[in-house]
Amino acid sequence: MDTLDNTEWDVLIVGTGLQQSLLALALSRSDKKILHVDDNEYYGGTEAAFSLQEAEEWAKRVSDDSSAAAFTHISIDKPESAESDTTLPSLSFSRSYSLALNPQLIYARSELLQYLVSSKVYRQLDFLAVGSWWVYSPNPETTGAEASTVSESHRSESRRGSLVKVPNGREDVFQDQILDFKAKRALMKFLRFIAEYEEQPEVWTDHRSRPFSAFLSAQFKVPVALQGPLLALTLSPDTSDQTTTEYALPRIARHLRSIGVFGAGFGAVIPKWGGMSELAQVACRACAVGGGVYVLGKGLSQIEENIEAPADDVGVRIKLRLTDGEVLTARYVVGAAETSSPADSSYSKSISIVGSACTPLFPSLGEDTPAPACAVVVFPSGSLPSGSDYQVSTPPVHVFIHNSDTGECPTGQCILYGFTSLGGEDGAKLVKNAVDTLLSTMDITPSPPILWSIHYEQRAASTGPSISTTNDHIINFPPPSLDLAFDGAVLESVKSIWKKIMGDDAGEFLVFDDREANIDDDE
Missing domain, CATH: 3.50.50.60 (FAD/NAD(P)-binding domain)
Incomplete structure (x- = not known):
């Protein structure tokens, strides 16, 4: 027209x-x-x-236009080593990448998926499984009671720390041969409760405004070492002290109730191609x-x-x-x-193209289940140094890892999407620290290189x-x-x-x- x-x-x-x-x-x-x-x-x-070209054009346009209030402080980094070292993986052509500004998970029980089916537009979409969830621990070796609460089969260790795989539900907890009996009993008790928590208000309503971690300790005697994986399922942008019981319960229930809807071992999906x-x-x-x-x-x-x-x-x-x-x-x-x-709070985000398939983060979900295309890694409050110190007051960092099955990058590469609710220079450093730590923590030698990255701040505007x-x-x-x-x-x-x-x-x-x-x- x-x-x-x-x-x-x-x-x-x-x-x-x-x-x-x-x-x-x-x-x-x-x-x-x-x-x-x-x-x-x-x-x-x-x-x-x-x-890639569109991302660079977007970054320049937004940086030149102060009226674009949703995004600020955009910077792009192209490591020289990635361009000069011919033995390393290299960037492919621009259109072989599709970099999402605001990637989100879609839980299997989300009404959005029901409406995509009822409107018939689902026929034009492909969805891929979100696989394993991991929680980073800054201690390369735990001792005493904490050591017995985490299965070695669920741990990927490095000199800098370890990634602990979050159990997918009761079956994972029950079958774990290393989890000690006391910890297993506490977790099973909580999982039975969360399945129908709405019908047991007497258990949690007095704790609704208290930190969720305090609720886990008081009501279920869940060890501190196992609270991180449960907090990770909330996807809370706030510190552990600020994540309340009232906020956490429906989000953990959403996660667990969605597992198995589309196949064993996963409860969320992402759209393909961006x-x-x-x-x-x-x-x-x-x-x-x-x-x-x-x-x-x-x-x-x-x-x-x-x-x-x-x-x-x-x-x-x-x-x-x-x-x-x-x-x-x-x-x-x-x-x-x-x-x-x-004056509104800003969220620091980054997108990193990595020259590796990051295979250790994508274990099989089981027989007759789709191969996972996304993994989630959570760095809890205080697990990463802010400056030279570990500060519990820093918010968590979440990293979504998308492999090439998403169509967002070439085979043999991954896209890492980092996110934290801390703005400014401290937030940018925190996200970069998380991405660097993740790459050095995976059981891959040498550590996967970053080929290209962009950092930006986003407000809900x-x-x-x-x-x-x-x-x-x-x-x-x-x-x-x-x-x-x-x-x-x-x-x-x-x-x-x-x-x-x-x-x-x-x-x-x-x-x-x-x-x-x-x-x-x-x-």
Whole structure:
């Protein structure tokens, strides 16, 4: 479509982030005239995925544009040794990489997966298993009671520390021949409780605001050495002292209840080819098939509210001007999130391309189960030095390792996604320390080299202009989630806006008839 001038639309959606794209998908069978615009030349917003060249162009563009409040302090590192030493693995061509700005896990019991099935768009997506979870211990050798609580078969050791494999459930705990009886009994008691914790409020409600670690000690006598693996399952960005019982219980239950839904040994998946960006693009394509129009490189510039509608039209019309000067009208405008202030907390992130398949992190999940494509490594609070000291007050660092099965890198390489809730220079150092420590801790000689890396800070803010208005036909999405697992609140937000737009015509949310079946019936 060459021009949008003087065109009337039912819904204008600003931005192609995951929330906006899911709304477009929800509206795609509604017979409404939908225009979806984005200032960027790429889909996905804060969930975008980039090739190497695109990542470098993005870094320069964001660094030059202070209005892009979601991302700051971007730096790219290309180690000279990776370029000069011909005996080391080397970077491949730019488009052989797909680097996700905001990778997330999707638990098997997430409503998102149910809606992808009911809307039929799952046919355009591939999902891969999230395999083993590991917790880093800074002590290369434990002694006394702690040594007997961790199976040697679950430990990968190095001079700097060790990686302890998190048990997948009761079977792993029960079959462990090294875990001492006292520790095994405490863990089994907790696992029985967590399976139906909602029905036992008398056990935990008095502890809801206390640290989860204190609850484990007081109620279940879980040894300190085994609390780290349980805390790791919460994916909490906060220190152990700040992670409350009320926060931890539903997240551990989510993890354990999801194991076995799609196959033995795992409970979460990731989308292939670029993480949540792939979901956003597939949702956009589905809307386009339904008649929606997409325009990249063009955003919303100005709104003139409450223009006079035709006498025979009881609906609201809003006059809009796009960044290229084109003028149009719409009944509803759905915009980006409100921009956060510089004072809001920042999260330090990094993406590292590693010249190794990191095979020790991807043990088989068992017979007749898919090969894992993602591993999770958690560095608990205080397990990494901040400066020259280990400080319990530092938050944990999470690292997602994606292998080449994801389509994000060539065979024989991996992508390491690092994350911590500590901003500034200290946060950047903490994430880098975690990545370096992980590479030196794996049982691989020599340590895998980093071929390319990028560090950036992210706030829960929009990359585009928010819409300031009191008109209830102009709606803002909340800031995108920075959770490491997909947040179900995103779906609730999309659903509420969809209901508002559809009104009495709203049917079932993201439940579509099968077009392929209808075509067969007609024939």
